[in-house]
Amino acid sequence: MTVDTASFFTRAVHAGRGQQPAASRATPIYLTAGFEFEDFDHAASHFGTGAGFGYTRTGNPTVQAVERQLAALESGADAVLLGSGQAAIATALLTVAGAGDHIVSSTHIYEGTRGLLLDNLSRLGIETTFVDDIADGDEWRAAIRPNTRALFGESIANARNDVLDIAAVSAIGDEYAIPLIVDNTLATPFLVRPIEHGAAIVVHSASKFLAGHGSVLGGVIVDDGRFDAARAGHNAPHLVLPGRGGLASVAERHGSRARGAYARESVAPRFGASPSPLNAFLIGQGAETLGLRVERQSRSALSIARWLDAHDDVESVDHVGLESHPHHATALRYLDGGFGSIFTFTLRGGLEAARHFVESVDVFTHMTHIGDVRSLVLHPATTSHAYRTEEEREVLGVRPGTLRLSIGIEDPTDLIADLDRVLSGVREVVA
Template sequence: MTDSPSFFTRALHAGRSRQTAPSRATPIYLTAGFEFEDFDHAAHHFGTGEGFGYTRTGNPTLRAVERQLANLESGSDAVLVASGQAAVAIALLTVAGAGDHIVASTHIYEGTRGLLVDNLARLGIESTFVDEIRDPAAWRAAIRPNTRALFAESIANARNDILDIAAVSAVGDETGIPLIVDNTLATPYLVRPLEHGASIVVHSASKFLAGHGSVLGGVIIDGGRFDATLSGRHAPHLLAPGAGGAPSIFERHGGDARIAYARESVAPRFGASPSPLNAFLIGQGAETIGLRVERQSRNALEIARWLQAQEAVESVDHVGLESHPDHDLAQRYLSGGYGSIFTFTLRGGLEAARDFVESVQVFTHMTRIGDVRSLVLHPATTSHSHRTEQEREAHGIHPGTLRVSIGIESVDDLIEDLSRVLATVWEKVA
C-alpha cells in the first residue's frame, strides 16, 4: 500500500486487522470469504479442504455450532444448513441417487412427503411408505435390493406416533441400510436416536434448537459408524477414488465418510448454506434447550390431561397419556418429558375449530412448532389440506382437529385461555 492511499482505499482497508480476542460467546464470522496467509495456504486449503476459504464451504461460527449440536445428539460430526427441509434433502441425497429407493414412515411432515413423492421421484429416487411403523416386519417387507435409506420421525407430527428406533435400525443393519431419523419434535433432550442404533439424525433447527422463532436452519448429524464392509455396496460413491486418483472419501474419513461427503460434495454444491448470524442464534438457543423443552413438555402434559376431561373435547392425541397407543414406546425412549406438540379434536367439527382459533388470546394462530410461545393450527385446512379426506382420517386429522405447540408461558394462563374458548364452543355444540 502506498504512503498516501486515497480516501476510497482507506475506507476499505483502514479497519483491517488480524488481531483476535478470546470471546466467551461464539464469535459471528459474518463474512463471505476468508483471507489466505500466502500462496501455499490457498493451495493447501483447496487440496485438503482444511481451514476456511469461503463461507459456503465452511465458516468458524458454523463449525462451532455443528460441534455443539453433534455433541448434544451423541454424534460424531454435523453439517449445518439453511433449513430443516434442506437438512432432510441433503441427508437423503448423501445416501441415494437415481435408480435408488427409500423406505419412509407414512407419518412424516408433509413437506418431507412432498420432497419424496415429487422432487426426489423426478430425480429417479423412488419411495415406499410404511404405515405400521411399530412393526419391523413391515419395514423389512418394503426393502428392495436398491433401498438406500430408511426414514422416519422419532415423534410424528401430528398424531404423536412413536418410532421404535432400535427395532427399525436393526432391520436396516441386516443389510447395511442406514436409518435416518428426523428428531425435530423430540429434541436431543428427550431422546438421542443415534444411541439407539440410528445412523443419521436431522433437525429443523428453526424449531426447538433455536427456540425463539427468529431464524431458519437445519442440521444433519452422523453417528460416525459407516462400515464399508457392511454398507459399502450401497454407497459406492464413498469408496470410489477421488478425482485424479486421490484417496476415496472412506479412505480419508473412515466412519465419518457419510457426513464428510455431505459436507464436501452435497451441501455446498446445492448451496444450502446458512448465514453465520443464523448459526450463532441457533447455537445460543441450543444452550438452553433442556430448560425450555423440560418446561414445555411439563406444560403440554398438564394441558393434555386437562383437555381430556373437557366436554367440548372429543379426543386428545398426546403420547404422555396412558390412552395413547404408543405410550409404552414413549416410556421406553423418552426421558425428561413427552414433548410439547400434540393434537386434540373438538366436538362440533370445522366450525368449532374455526371459533377456537379465532378466539384464543394467549395462543398464537400460526404455522409453526417448537417456539417458546404457544401456537395453534388447524391441520385439515393448512398443513394437511392437500391430503384426501380418507388420508387425513387415517392420520387422525378430522374437521375438528387442532394441533398445538405448547410454550413456556404459565400453564395457568394457557388453561385459562383454553377454558374461556372451550366454554363458548361447548355452548354451541351442546
C-alpha cells in the same frame, strides 16, 4: 504507499483491517463471505485438503462451532449445519441415495418431507415406499428392496405423536446394511438421542426447538461416524469408489466418518444449502437453553393435555404422555425427561368449532410453526395436511375438528385459562 496515506475511498474500505484477536466468551459471529489466505501455498493447500476456511459456503468458524455443539448434544461424530430443516432432510437423503435407488419411509412424517419424497426425489429417479404401521417390523422389512438405501422416520411424529421404535427399525436396517435416518425435531436431543439407539443419521429443523425463539431458519444433520465400508460399501458406491480424476474415495480419506464427510463436501455446498453465520450463532445460543425450555414445555404440555382430555367438548387428545395413547409404552422406553410439547386434540364440534377456536385464542398464537417459546395453534386439515386425501388424513388422526398445539414457556395456568375461555364459546357456535 500504506493504507494510512491512501485516498479516502481506499481508507474507507481497508482501514478497519488487522484487528487484534480477542477471546470472546460467546461464539464470535464471522459474518463474512470469504477468508483471507496467508499466501499462495495456503490457498492451494485449502483447496487441496479442505483444511481451514476459504469461503463461508464450504465452512465458517461460527458454523463449525455450532456444528460441534449440536453433534455433542446428539451423541454424534459430526454435524453439518444447513439453511433450513427442509435442506437438512434433502441433504441427508441425497447423501445416501441417488438415481435408481429406493427409500422406505414412515407414513407419519412432516408434509414437506412427504412432498420432497413424492414430488421432487421421484423426479431424480428415487422411489419411496411408505410404512403405515411403524410399530410393525415385518412391514418395514417387507418394504425393503435390493436398491433400498435408507429407512426414514420421525422420533415423535407430527402430528399424532406416534413414536418410532428406533432400536427395532435400526436393527432391521442393519440386517441389510441400510442406514436409519431419524428426524428428531419434535423430541429434541434432550428427550431422546436416536444415535444411541442405533440410528445412523439424525436430522433437525433447527428453526424449531434448537433455536427456540421463532426468529431464524436452520437445519442440521448429525452422523454417527460408524460407516463400515467393508459391510455397507455395496450400498454406497459413491463413498467407496475413487472420485473424479483418480481422487481417493471418500471412505479412504475419512474412514468411518465418510458419510458425514460426503454430506459436507459434496452435497450441502454444491446444492447451496449453507446457513448464514448469524443464523448459526442464534441457533447455538438457543441450544444452550434447550434442556431448560424443553423440560418446562413438556411438563406444561402434559398438564394441558390431561386438562383437555377431561373436557366435555373435546373428543380425543393425541398426546403420547397420556396412558390412552397407543404408543405410550414405546414413549416410556425412549423418552427421558418428558413427552414433548407438540400434540393434537379434536373438538366435537368439527370444522366450525376449530374455526372459532383459532379465531378466538388470546395467549396462543395462530401460526404455522412449532417449538417456539410462544404457544401456537394450527388447524392441520386446512393447512399442513390440506393436500392429503380425507382417507389419508383419517389414518393420521387429522379430522375436521383437529387442532395442533405447540406449547411454549408461558405459565400453564394462563394457557389453560385461554383454552377454557375459548372452549366455553365453542358450545354456542356449534349449538
